[in-house]
Amino acid sequence: MMRRHPGRSLAVAAALVAATAVPVSLVSAAAPALASSPAKDVTANLFMWNWNSVASECTNVLGPDGYAAVQVAPPEDSMTDAADGHPWWEIYQPVDYDLTSRMGDDAQFRAMVGACHQAGVKVYVDAVLNHMARQDGNDTSYGGASYTPGSSYPAYSSPDFHNYPNDCPVSSDQITDWNDYTQVTECELDALPDLRTESAYVRSTEAAYLNKLIGYGVDGFRLDAAKHIGHTDLAALESLLNKDTTTGQPVYIVQEVAFGSSNTQLQPSSFENTGSLIGFDYADAIKTQFTGDIADFGGFSSWSLIPGAYSSTFVNNHDTERDGSNLSYKNGATYVLATEFLLAWGFGTPQVYSGFTWNNTGDSPPSDANGYVTGTNCSSGWYCTDRITGVANMVGWHNLALAGGDPVANWYTDGTNLIAFSRGPDAWISLDNESSAQTRTFTTGLPDGTYCDIIHGSVSGGTCTGPTVTVSGNRATVTVPAHDAVAIDRGSRVSGPSTATFTVNVNANATTSWGQNVYIVGSIPALGSWSPANAVALSSRNYPYWTAALSVPANTYLEYKYIKIDSSGNVTWESGANRYYTTGSSGSITFNDTWRS
Known part of the structure; x- marks a missing residue:
């Protein structure tokens, strides 16, 4: 969410200060997942894209270009503020946990998750759990729910919130000392009613919301304002979460913990036990170098940053592009160049940000008269970084280096x-x-x-x-x-010079409808370079097994999937992540695969 306090230094010196972890007593919980599959790990942050547009992007862009995941905006029912032109930050003021939001309804959200999974793209949701909506707008939500700030919401009443003097030691209920752990976790952030997350009822209510999303297929969460929830409450909440429905493993967790506090309990390093961390320090360093001398990256190994295993690295996000602390699309070619560097350098788990254009920091994304976000048009009102040729192709470049551990x-x-x-x-x-x-x-x-x-x-x-x-x-x-x-x-x-080849025998089990044929398509020219028009046709002679013997370059990493094309040219991609293999110096391999519905 927007951080209006002076909590983060814009100086690179502050961004690169080493933080020392302190012992924290945590409720026993399964360790959250820290990364995606070994062959790809780039997330596209499609900030405030509506669910139909996200689904289309997964199918047509993110999946084919090798993105591992998409991060979407908070789907909770939120307050609505027509008087101020429906500012973007409405979505960070939840009223209810129903999925009726500016981006779409429950059915559209579920369809989006399904479409992204079909394209091999995981879905991460931005979850707002620290607080509820304050006194803004009409005291009603996009879903039509009424609320009284701090005392009455569909799921909560007054005892479910922190207040003075029982919890917050400040009579105004506002944070005045950003180094005081009690104030930061039990007073209000920007006058937003602060949930009593130590309460079993609040935890179970929030867990029920997140588990509903996990049941829909959601693979992970960005925890907004995690710093203001605190270690023990985060660990307790995570212990209530169901496992990923696909992998059976804990879902991915990345936490928003801003720098700027001298209290070690409030520094990012003290939150490593409860998940990954948003790499604000890396984004600050990116801006410093690209507005100075990028040769300084030669000394990168000596910088004191959040460890790469925990850091979700980025060039900008919805907050930092507005507060000026990081680069943004307004920096033009420098912004694109920095994003290409992010993908090339290979530190942390990179995230590519695609949002909407704006003139004033509170501007709404392109929306209808009632505030509902309209379909993304990358040529008007939106800046689609994920589609830029150099950025999109660098995702595949990054995946190739990642797979080789280079x-x-x-x-x-x-x-x-x-x-x-x-x-x-x-x-x-x-x-x-x-x-x-x-x-x-x-x-x-x-x-x-x-x-x-x-x-x-x-x-x-x-x-x-x-x-x-x-x-x-x-x-x-x-x-x-x-x-x-x-x-x-x-x-x-x-x-290039004549090179050794390797034989791939394809033996894919796939049932088809009348008029459909099965093809293999993949990341190298011999497999069509991900273009269905150049996919390799398989023989149906041994139906339902579709076969071919292909000659591909030796010692080469490749990714591939199967597709079905009907007599009208309609293409159906198999679901799941890209399959991958590295060929040997000589010989052959048989791909005994089964179509993934």
Whole structure:
């Protein structure tokens, strides 16, 4: 939510201060999940997109481009403030836990989760649990519920809230000392009625809401204002949550814990026992470097940041783009370049933010007269970072490096604002934050050949839609445009010396309707580069087994899925995450797969 207090320093020095954990007594709970599947982990934060638009984006963009998950806005029924033009922050003031929100209703939400899972994309929900709506607007919600701030809501009454003097030591009920643990956790944040989260009733009510979402297939949660809930209450709440319906494991948890407190109990490191953490320090450092000298990333290993295993890293989110502490779409090419760096560097679990454009910090997203968010139009009123060619293609680049466990290598810098590096032998990038184009000969670490520059083009049908880069003896002479990047990876090679091949025998069990045929499509040109038009047809001779013998490059990581195409050209993708495999230096493998409905 919007943090209006001066809790976070904008100086990079403060952002990079090491925080020392303190012992905290926690209620026994299963450890929350910290990451996605090993082959992909990028989340797209589609801030305030309505549920129909999220579903479409999962199907048409996020799934095919290799995103692991989507984070969606709080789906609770919230207050409505027509007098102020329905500001975005309405959704952070819940009235009820019914799923009637600005973004859609219960049925649309469930359909969205199903569509995203069908595309192999997990769904993370922004959950507001610290407080309820205050005295704003008409004291009614989008779902038509009435409430009296701090005393009466469909699920709560006065005893369910903290107050002075029983809990909050300040007569105004407001936080005045941001270093006082009791005030931060039991007084009101921005005059928002603070829930008594130590109460068994409040915990069970909140857990019932989250478990309903888990039952709908939700894979994890962003816990808004987690710092103001406190360690013990968070652990107790998490102990009541059901397991992920797909994996049977604890759901993913990421917590909003801002820096700025000298009290170690309120620093992010003390919340590591209850989940991942939003990497505000990393985003601050990104802004500092990209408005200064990106060569400083060469000293990254010495920076004191939230450990990568816990950090959800990002360039900006809905709060920080408005308070000016981080970069935003208003920074133009620098913002895009920073997002491409985020995906290339490989620290933490990266999140790409796509929101709406704004002039005033409280502006509403594009909505109808009643405040309901209209369909996302990336050419008007919205800034869809996740779709930008360089960003979308860098997700696949990132996944390739992630799958190989590739460290940063072949580091180059001109000492100021031109850098380059590889991720092991699989991927290479150069970023130019200078005001003019820069030409250098770089060591890429990649095999000889001609590669598609995926920042400015894509591989389609074995050819590149943009400029290419020629690698010879692991080196390439490249001109990097101003405030731009050039990137290549093993999957983007469009030609090269004769290389060894590996045989993949496909044996997929899939039943079809009349007129349907089954195809395999995947991340490399030999599998159509994720284009259904270039997918490889399988033979139905041994129906219901669909077969083929394919020759693919040796020693190559690939991802793939099966699709069905009917006589009218309609494409149906199998559900679940992308399948993946790394070919050997020679020989063959048989994919004995079964269609996932």
